[in-house]
Amino acid sequence: MLIYAMPARFLPMTPDEVRKLGWDRLDIILVTGDAYVDHPSYGAAVMGRVLEAHGFKVGIIAQPEFKNAQAFKRLGKPRLFFGITAGNMDSMVANYTAHKRQRKTDDYSPGGKPGLRPDHAAIVYANRVREAFKDVPIVLGGIEASLRRFAHYDWWKDEVKRSILLDSRADILVYGMGETQIVDIAHRAAAGNPFSGIPGTALIAKSLDNEQNIIEIPSYEEVKADPDKFNEAFISILENQDPFRGAVIAQKHASRYVIQYPPALPVYGKELDAIYELPYARAWHPSYDKDGGVPGFETVRFSITSHRGCPGSCAFCGLSLHQGRIVGSRSEASIIREAAALRKRNDFRGTINDIGGPTANLYGASCKKWEQSGACPKKHCLTPFPCKQLDPGFQKSLSLFGKLGALPGIKHVFIASGFRHDLLIDERSREYLEVVCKQHVSGRMKVAPEHSLPHVLKLMNKPDFSTYEKFSKLYRSMSKKLGKQQFLVNYFISAHPGCNLEDALSLTLKLKELGIHPEQIQDFIPLPMTLSGAMYYTEKDPFTGAKLYVAKTFRERKMHRALIQYKNPKNTPLVREALAMLKKEYLMPQLMPGRTRG
Structure with a gap:
């Protein structure tokens, strides 16, 4: 090593x-x-x-x-x-x-x-x-x-x-x-x-x-x-x-x-440990001191990468393509050594801000097929439902969290990365969810339902919205049980291929029904070599050849976003314009009470 x-x-x-x-x-x-x-x-x-x-x-x-x-x-x-x-x-x-x-x-x-x-x-x-x-x-x-x-x-x-x-x-x-x-x-x-x-x-x-x-x-x-x-x-x-x-x-x-040439084999175990235990200075180069440093470093200064790879295969994301679908996790001992080293820093105040990877709750994840024959060619690991062959590694995570929290000088171990909520709704995840909610969420848990309509979610390769609704209730119940006031930070994508203005309005009405007012909206960007990027360019589903609606003008893309964030007064003109295009102006008082004019 x-x-x-x-x-x-x-x-x-x-x-x-x-x-x-x-x-x-x-x-x-x-x-x-x-x-x-x-x-x-x-x-x-x-x-x-x-x-x-x-x-x-x-x-x-x-x-x-x-x-x-x-x-x-x-x-x-x-x-x-x-x-x-x-x-x-x-x-x-x-x-x-x-x-x-x-x-x-x-x-x-x-x-x-x-x-x-x-x-x-x-x-x-x-x-x-x-x-x-x-x-x-x-x-x-x-x-x-x-x-x-x-x-x-x-x-x-x-x-x-x-x-x-x-x-x-x-x-x-x-x-x-x-x-x-x-x-x-x-x-x-x-x-x-x-x-x-x-x-x-x-x-x-x-x-x-x-x-x-x-x-x-x-x-x-x-x-x-x-x-x-x-x-x-x-x-x-x-x-x-x-x-x-x-x-x-x-x-x-x-x-x-x-x-x-074919992809390189994923790096596992001791090899992965070795990469993260090399003698990094864990700081920006001193030449940047005069500029006040590098802002992006602040989010990782006291964070630890526990694993790589993402089996989610979200259509709009390049992570599965870049890091691969197979999860490779560091050993518990390696992560503990890194945490112990962080304690010795003069600027460390006892809080590990994040421990995770592309998906927060997949440390220690495994599948019998991964190391022998790779990820399945004809099936997804997590959609439409998590595969029964996938072990999310919750017990390994709990063991790790416990040992990190027991280290002298470590006051908090938080998880700031995004969670796959579809892995947190069955009985085998209950202990994990309770421990995370009790000790490792600093008031807000990040999840990414992305949309509410089945046909859009299918194109995104995301789970059905009912899965999110089930998890949301479970999370609120767990927080209440623990006597904590905790919230979900919900991520949504606007103007994804296959989503028209009517679909955006449907999402808006669903969010209003649930009392969700999302702050984290990602305007869709067609990244090179992603499935969603191919959909955007060709206006077709690459697998079926079916034609897809694609919002391509900036005006319409702005309307998609404005509908999702209808509570923001700045979006009033765009919401009104969208409703007029859909001939549904009668919804204006419902979405924006008191803002029917101007």
Whole structure:
């Protein structure tokens, strides 16, 4: 296990920091669109520490000035390669709102300052590196590269774009959680060996002569011209995202091919523990002190990642595609060691703000099939109902929570991540729910019903709304039993494909009936390589070919959101406009008493 006892230091960001380490040259330079925060929640830090643990000399260039190549020469030419990531988020999501307006703040930048990362950052950075060093290998990684590895629909440009591999001129792309791949690439680069055949990677080839058992999907030119071909390609990609049965996939772009090798195996147990126990400084780089630090770090400063992977497969989300459907959990001992280390920090006040993963209540989750044959190809783990073969791991979670709470100096262990409410309504979850409500919810539990109508929820791959209603009653009952005043933070999505204005109104009336006034509304954004993104672009269900209604004008999208948040006085004009379009103005007094005018 790669655990360090030495005092944590930052990976070098300047030539002076490199010299102080006694190095004359770096092996690998990582370029990131985020500020450099040396914490396991930041991808560049994880990759850097993993490579360092394997003996490589690694430096970081964070948020370089991108209008010319000068900043990319700061640390010199690396011996092996440049690794490039747009950051923890797709740069277009980071830079723009759901209405394509530039964001006023950026939580991953020093002082929250916007504009420090370019649009399509991975492409821009890679091309600047090419300008600076024509012959250096370039490795792409991170969620932006991962979800754009094939021809994909780009909502911001409203067009089908070719693989990011071609526009970036990179040598290889790492998709998914990339620790295993990046180490393999580094060793191959050091030995002068080719990059072909590495699980969890994609690259460009002139022919398919050297590949076996390959599936060729419709070409870039075909998917750009024909929405049905787009969906055909999408389904083939989706069906080959399991590391146990995934095939090699090729997609032609003009005279070249994008070749994707099967996904890498998930990282489990001691290997996962080792990644999170590397010597992170758990702080932003000191150069950001003058800006007041990096806002996004505050949400994870005293948080612990307990597991990876999400079996939910929500249609609109990239997490299952990026982290995989198989849950990999850290050992109890590893998490306790991390909590014990947090206690020693001068700024720790006794509260662990969050312990979780993509889904809060799946630590220790297991399925007999996962380790032997992967996730089921024809069934979902959680929809329409949780599979009986899935063990959510509640007893493991309770054991962990108890031991963390017993540590001297730990006053509270909270769970701030979102819960799957459909896993909390049967009898076997009762003890877990009671303990969580009693000790680990700081007054508000996050859940995501997303919508109320069956046909919309089915397209989202979410459970029926009756499941949420059952859980909501159970939660209120549990809180009352415990003598606590606790609330649900309900997340909904507006303007998802398949949802028209009438459907949005139906949701509004249901929420009013239940006395729910949601604050957390996500305006739907069609992310690359997601099922919902394919629905948005093609206006069809990729699996059935059925036509779908899609709200595409910003005006209508705003009306969808306004209806859900009808209690907000600012939404009065949009609610009135929506009701007029539906010829249901008579509902105005019911939704907005006293606001029938103006």
